[in-house]
Amino acid sequence: MNTYAKTSVFGAVHLGYIVIETDRFADWRRFGTDAIGMHHDDLSRDLMRFRLDDQECRFLVRRGPAEDVVATGWHIDDHAAFERIAARLRAHGVPVTEGTAEEASLRGVERLLRFPGPKRITQEIYTTPRRSTEPLRMLASGFVTGDSGMGHIAITSTRPTRLRGYFDTVFDARLTDYINETIGGIKLKIRFLRVNERHHSVAIAATRGLPLDPIRTRVQHLNIQAATLDDLAQSYRRVHELGFDMALSIGQHTNDKELSYYARTPSGFEREVGWNPVVIDESTWEPSTHQGISVWGHTPVGQTITDRLAQFRRAGLSLTRREETVAALSGAGVPDDQGRGPVPTRCRRVPPISRPRR
Structure with a gap:
């Protein structure tokens, strides 16, 4: 195998941007700017971006039917x-597509590569993000990015071991810890993976003993980190006052100690805004298991029994669809998480990005 593929890239990887597809542009613009407090730029009728810092793009929003996250950068x-990551992908027979100049420009990056990811979320890697000289226009005083990346992504899965294997193979992700939680009688096990000093850049939640995925969307939530406690409190107030749905009230997590709340985005998945999580010291950290997601708070807001029943119906539907895990990068030949035997190693190709209407 190529030497590039063997050398660890841990610490050199940072969550950089998210691509969202939606037809609810007006709601997303209002949610991002007036509620959460981010900087907003309109690019065209079908494209807009949000900034958290001087990087040109942290959220690229394009018009389309998915109402979901479609790519992570x-x-x-x-x-x-x-090159090490690219060599790994090719060594495993995974199709890699070089991004066009237009695609790279929309994301404000150089050297863009795209390849298949779990749950049909295209993964993209890039170097040298472009910095904007335009002053930030946002209600928040700032967000924490830098060496920790821009936050984290949380997904639900019926194949959590395969998803962990994927991020280990591609990015040398390390297990930070686990959380065991019971919600409405359903037992969950959540794995937290890090690729740098941030406590986790990926969280993977699975129902224990049941092959159910209770979430309609490919992601359960996205996290960004407020610079100050006041930023957190003020955005929480704005979400309420502007009439956006609050999923979970302010609370503190057991494992990373982050203070946060969860708001429901116009596309249905959740946006977590957090403050002051722990930073990992690689010389001393050991994985552990926590009982329960929160030390206090994070109580459901406005959820009715009808909402709970609808969630279980969606979970039942997940039994009829096969979850994409990109087996070639996830430990092919190893029995899957439900004990059903090996998963085929065939990889799907990354679909081309459709050009937006002008």
């Missing part, structure tokens, strides 16, 4: 680490 520190 990972900032790779240098060209050597970028």
Whole structure:
């Protein structure tokens, strides 16, 4: 195998941007700017971006029917680490597509590569994000990005071991800890994976003993980190006052100690805004298991019994669809998480990005 593929890239990988597809542009603009407090730029009738800092793009929103996250972008520190990851993908027979100049420009990056990801979320890696000289226009005083990346992504899965294997193979992700939680009689096990000093850049939640995925969307939530406690409190107030749905009230997590709340986005998945999580010290950290998601708070807001029944109906539907895990990168030949035997190693190709209407 190529030497590039063997050398660890841990620490050189940072969550850099998210691509969202939606037809609810007006709601997303209002949610992002007036509620959460981010900087907003309109690019065309079918494209807009949000900024958290001087990087040109942290959220690229394009018009389309998915109402979901369709891609995640990972900032790779240098060209050597970028080549290591690319070599791994090719060594495993995974199709890799080089992004066009237009695609890279929309994301404000250089050297863009795209490849299949779990749950049909295209993964993208890039180097050298472009910095904007335009002053930030946002209600928040700032957000924490830098070496920790822009936050984290949380997904539900019926194949959590395979998803962990995917991020280990591609990014040398490390297990930070686990949380065991019971919600409405359903037992959950959540794995938290890190690729740098941030406590986790990926969280993977699975129902224990049941092959159910209770979430309609590909992601359960996205997290960004407020710079100050006041920023957190003020955005929480704005979400309420502007009439957006609050999923979970302010609370504190057991594992990363982050203070946060969860608002429901116009597309249906949740946006967590957090403050002051722990930063991992690699010399001392050992994985552990926590009982329960929260030390206090994070109580459901406005959820009715009808909402709970609808969630269980959606979970039941997940039994009829096969979850994409990109087996070639996830430990092919190893029995899956439900004990059903090996998963075929065939990989889907990354679909081309459809050009927006002008």
